[in-house]
Amino acid sequence: MTTGLTDSKPEEPQSKRHELGEKLKLPFRGLKEKLHHNHHLHDAKVHLVHQKHKIGKFANLLNPNHRHDEEHEKACDEKRTGIAESHRFQSYFPEQDGNMVKWYVDGSDYFWAVSVALENAKETIYIADWWLSPELFLRRPPHVNQEWRLDQVLKRRAEAGVKIYIAVYREVVAALTCNSEHTKHALQALCPEGTPGFGNIKVMRHPDHNVLENAADMTFYWAHHEKFIVIDYEMAFIGGLDLCFGRWDNHQHALSDMHPEGVTNEIWPGQDFNNNRVMDFQNVQDWKQNELNKEDSGRMPWHDVAMGVVGPCVYDIAEHFVLRWNFIKRDKYKRDERFEWLELRGRQGDDEDLVGVQRPTHPVGGYQLHPLSPMETKHSENRGTVHAQVVRSSADWSSGILTEHSIQNAYSDIIRNAQHYVYIENQFFITATGDQQAPVRNTIGRAMVDAVLRAAKEQRKFRIIIIIPAVPGFAGDLREDGAIGTRAIMDYQYKSICRGEHSIFGQIQKEGIDPTKYFFFFNLRSYDRLNKTSEVKKREEAAGLQYRDVQRAQAEEVMGEGIHGTIDAEGGHDSHMGRRGEQGKQRHTANGELQDNVEEARRPDDVVKNMDAKRKFEAAAEGEASRNDLAATVAHHAMAGQGPVSEVAWEGDEEDEVNHWIQEELYIHAKLLIVDDRIVVCGSSNLNDRSQLGYHDSELSIVMEDTRRFGSSMDGQPFEAGWHAATLRRYLWREHLGLLPPQALDAGDDPNAQPPSDDSPNDVHDQDDSWKFVEDPLSDELWDMWTARATKNTEVFRQLFHADPDDHVKTFDDYNGYMPNKGVKAGHIFDRMIPPHEVRKKLDTVKGHLVWMPLQFLRDADTMAETGLQVNQWTESVYT
Numbered sequence: 001m002t003t004g005l006t007d008s009k010p011e012e013p014q015s016k017r018h019e020l021g022e023k024l025k026l027p028f029r030g031l032k033e034k035l036h037h038n039h040h041l042h043d044a045k046v047h048l049v050h051q052k053h054k055i056g057k058f059a060n061l062l063n064p065n066h067r068h069d070e071e072h073e074k075a076c077d078e079k080r081t082g083i084a085e086s087h088r089f090q091s092y093f094p095e096q097d098g099n100m101v102k103w104y105v106d107g108s109d110y111f112w113a114v115s116v117a118l119e120n121a122k123e124t125i126y127i128a129d130w131w132l133s134p135e136l137f138l139r140r141p142p143h144v145n146q147e148w149r150l151d152q153v154l155k156r157r158a159e160a161g162v163k164i165y166i167a168v169y170r171e172v173v174a175a176l177t178c179n180s181e182h183t184k185h186a187l188q189a190l191c192p193e194g195t196p197g198f199g200n201i202k203v204m205r206h207p208d209h210n211v212l213e214n215a216a217d218m219t220f221y222w223a224h225h226e227k228f229i230v231i232d233y234e235m236a237f238i239g240g241l242d243l244c245f246g247r248w249d250n251h252q253h254a255l256s257d258m259h260p261e262g263v264t265n266e267i268w269p270g271q272d273f274n275n276n277r278v279m280d281f282q283n284v285q286d287w288k289q290n291e292l293n294k295e296d297s298g299r300m301p302w303h304d305v306a307m308g309v310v311g312p313c314v315y316d317i318a319e320h321f322v323l324r325w326n327f328i329k330r331d332k333y334k335r336d337e338r339f340e341w342l343e344l345r346g347r348q349g350d351d352e353d354l355v356g357v358q359r360p361t362h363p364v365g366g367y368q369l370h371p372l373s374p375m376e377t378k379h380s381e382n383r384g385t386v387h388a389q390v391v392r393s394s395a396d397w398s399s400g401i402l403t404e405h406s407i408q409n410a411y412s413d414i415i416r417n418a419q420h421y422v423y424i425e426n427q428f429f430i431t432a433t434g435d436q437q438a439p440v441r442n443t444i445g446r447a448m449v450d451a452v453l454r455a456a457k458e459q460r461k462f463r464i465i466i467i468i469p470a471v472p473g474f475a476g477d478l479r480e481d482g483a484i485g486t487r488a489i490m491d492y493q494y495k496s497i498c499r500g501e502h503s504i505f506g507q508i509q510k511e512g513i514d515p516t517k518y519f520f521f522f523n524l525r526s527y528d529r530l531n532k533t534s535e536v537k538k539r540e541e542a543a544g545l546q547y548r549d550v551q552r553a554q555a556e557e558v559m560g561e562g563i564h565g566t567i568d569a570e571g572g573h574d575s576h577m578g579r580r581g582e583q584g585k586q587r588h589t590a591n592g593e594l595q596d597n598v599e600e601a602r603r604p605d606d607v608v609k610n611m612d613a614k615r616k617f618e619a620a621a622e623g624e625a626s627r628n629d630l631a632a633t634v635a636h637h638a639m640a641g642q643g644p645v646s647e648v649a650w651e652g653d654e655e656d657e658v659n660h661w662i663q664e665e666l667y668i669h670a671k672l673l674i675v676d677d678r679i680v681v682c683g684s685s686n687l688n689d690r691s692q693l694g695y696h697d698s699e700l701s702i703v704m705e706d707t708r709r710f711g712s713s714m715d716g717q718p719f720e721a722g723w724h725a726a727t728l729r730r731y732l733w734r735e736h737l738g739l740l741p742p743q744a745l746d747a748g749d750d751p752n753a754q755p756p757s758d759d760s761p762n763d764v765h766d767q768d769d770s771w772k773f774v775e776d777p778l779s780d781e782l783w784d785m786w787t788a789r790a791t792k793n794t795e796v797f798r799q800l801f802h803a804d805p806d807d808h809v810k811t812f813d814d815y816n817g818y819m820p821n822k823g824v825k826a827g828h829i830f831d832r833m834i835p836p837h838e839v840r841k842k843l844d845t846v847k848g849h850l851v852w853m854p855l856q857f858l859r860d861a862d863t864m865a866e867t868g869l870q871v872n873q874w875t876e877s878v879y880t
Contacts, residue, residue: 077401079354080092091389101310107248107304109752112750114138115139117229128166128229135271136244137269143558151186162200165204224698227241228321233314236314239684240682240683248268252742257632273294276474278476294548301664320390320700341368343367385706388705390702405694421463423729426686433449442692449504449507479812479819484871485871524736529648534651545617639742640770662801677725678705678721685699690880731762793846796845805854807857810857
């Protein structure tokens with residue numbers, strides 16, 4: 001009788017011999033298995049590996065090419081280069097047919113559309129921004145739109161299960177005040193642990209400024225400047241608008257925000273009321289406070305342009321985000337389990353390196369495939385008629401790739417081949433015509449020279465029209481030492497345009513051609529009246545307080561600490577978030593909802609004081625008959641159909657009204673190129689080296705040409721214009737000329753304030769005569785109005801306000817004589833003795849916002865920006 005045990009005995013020696021042989025082959029396999037199964041030992045080993053990699057970063061000081069020197073890295077670079085070289089403009093991204101693209105002019109329409117799109121997100125939201133203010137109201141006025149504050153919207157979507165990924169620029173604190181640390185803490189604290197949505201909002205900041213972590217890859221000078229949003233891989237927004245304070249505006253561009261009839265009607269609460277020419281943003285983490293007094297100063301109005309996209313290009317915009325996310329994960333958060341690697345459908349397997357996915361031996365954070373549902377469910381094909389291509393400025397420091405400057409390539413190629421006109425709106429204008437204008441290196445200026453010389457040779461009517469800010473930085477008094485950086489930028493701009501033989505004008509004049517027949521530079525300005533009436537003064541006296549105290553109380557009410565909590569998901573904290581020990585018990589119920597009532601005793605003393613001030617101010621108004629005909633702003637009278645501003649009521653002394661008229665430059669922040677009513681380029685890219693070289697600031701833009709053509713005219717001849725380009729150009733020109741009506745705050749029924757869809761195309765305002773009037777961009781009648789209004793507006797702003805800069809100011813001595821005496825604030829009426837009716841009469845003639853750019857400003861000064869600690873050979877590239 002045999003058993004299994006006895007049957008196996010003869011084989012035992014053979015089994016032992018085999019096992020011994022295996023141990024001799026792999027003598028450490030047992031130890032390896034023990035390490036794997038002993039979690040403490042394994043974790044210790046992984047920790048040592050991570051520390052080794054962290055310390056190993058110091059070795060990169062001797063190898064700046066460390067992301068491109070290994071064989072697999074070289075292979076990936078070669079693959080990316082091959083893709084880019086096969087595409088127009090040497091862009092990594094292909095040309096794509098079938099896009100639906102919608103344009104947005106100014107922040108009111110754009111932010112409303114973004115609010116609708118975010119609220120409808122179902123799977124994922126990507127946001128890339130230079131600056132993001134969690135407390136930004138996407139709809140106005142804030143008092144009746146508190147649920148449309150950006151952080152509230154994101155919180156709702158996170159609680160609904162939407163995964164939200166945000167990449168923001170980490171600023172150099174000594175130079176900028178946007179406080180990305182506050183952005184991170186505030187957003188990551190929206191959904192505390194144990195509440196719905198916990199972990200669904202992830203915020204990355206880059207580049208890192210920690211010497212111990214990133215010694216070899218420190219980036220102080222350059223910024224992540226992209227501004228785009230991707231929702232569910234179905235829709236994207238791209239353009240010049242950050243989701244931050246100071247950007248919300250509408251076509252009338254009001255400066256005043258005083259509301260004696262009720263402070264709840266305020267449009268710009270707290271930090272959102274800003275004028276960088278007077279005072280830069282300060283302590284933005286305390287968003288409720290604002291040291292800029294609405295009784296004395298106007299805000300800086302803001303003009304911008306953005307696009308909404310549905311179609312194949314959405315995937316390309318998303319791919320750029322995924323690459324950036326994975327690069328930041330690799331560069332900064334590789335050992336942080338809160339941040340996963342993003343895999344991209346269509347870029348898997350051998351192609352996952354194209355979007356920066358890495359497979360370390362000990363990965364931390366896991367991998368997540370995006371989009372969460374298959375691309376086939378996104379219905380991205382054949383959505384519209386726009387042929388489009390994504391272009392970018394990106395490089396090793398910003399996304400781990402070899403330098404790409406396809407934005408510069410696109411600008412140069414499109415401008416050089418223009419036949420009729422080039423129209424540019426941009427924050428800056430710094431460019432070169434060759435290699436003789438160091439440190440400026442981008443050569444978009446050369447393309448402009450080539451286009452003009454070709455037009456002159458062919459005897460074609462041709463114009464290059466450029467609109468940029470009067471002062472392209474955020475200095476106060478340009479005569480002060482603190483403004484030397486802004487003066488340096490202006491100096492480079494004038495040298496790009498018209499000063500020196502290598503300037504654009506100099507190169508054209510060298511060929512015997514008058515450049516002023518082809519080039520036209522403009523700025524934008526707005527005026528308004530501070531609504532500090534005698535009624536306000538009486539209430540202040542009766543209540544024993546200032547209107548600004550009431551203003552702060554209103555900001556407390558609509559922008560209170562609210563939903564943030566006191567500690568974010570990673571234990572981070574900043575001063576606005578209250579005491580660390582009060583997490584969860586002060587502002588949230590057990591399920592994470594915001595408490596409606598917070599006992600006044602728990603509020604900080606200054607909050608209680610401000611809210612008490614508001615009650616006193618409102619009590620002082622009881623029994624008074626408030627005048628409803630006193631406008632909080634009169635800026636809309638520069639727009640169509642509003643009647644003369646001289647007929648607007650004023651309460652009190654007429655001479656006192658003179659002290660309340662104000663003006664300010666209308667800050668152009670758009671990054672827009674329109675050519676021949678057919679091609680549009682829009683995105684985040686300025687016209688300077690920082691944006692165009694590729695290895696400085698990172699940027700993303702989109703080139704668009706609508707295949708939908710319609711009958712129009714060009715220089716008096718029939719012309720087939722592209723619908724997207726021509727309608728946008730006509731709309732912008734009518735805004736600047738004052739031929740559009742002012743906008744209402746409630747944009748719920750405005751097609752231009754909705755996300756792109758088949759049901760809400762742009763309303764191009766083609767129902768009045770102005771649509772036809774601006775049809776032909778080379779029309780003499782149109783050009784006569786354009787230049788006449790610019791001339792008249794320039795004269796009025798000069799005569800009434802001594803607005804600067806100005807062509808009459810050619811030296812700093814001229815400047816001192818031109819600016820107001822002490823006691824008269826810049827931006828107010830210069831001559832306080834001027835009769836009130838004369839001020840009104842002159843302002844009646846201001847139509848729209850166009851003014852001429854003063855090309856003669858400080859022309860005869862010895863130097864605009866002295867070389868020193870701030871501007872020198874090591875820092876000059878910062879200003880170009």
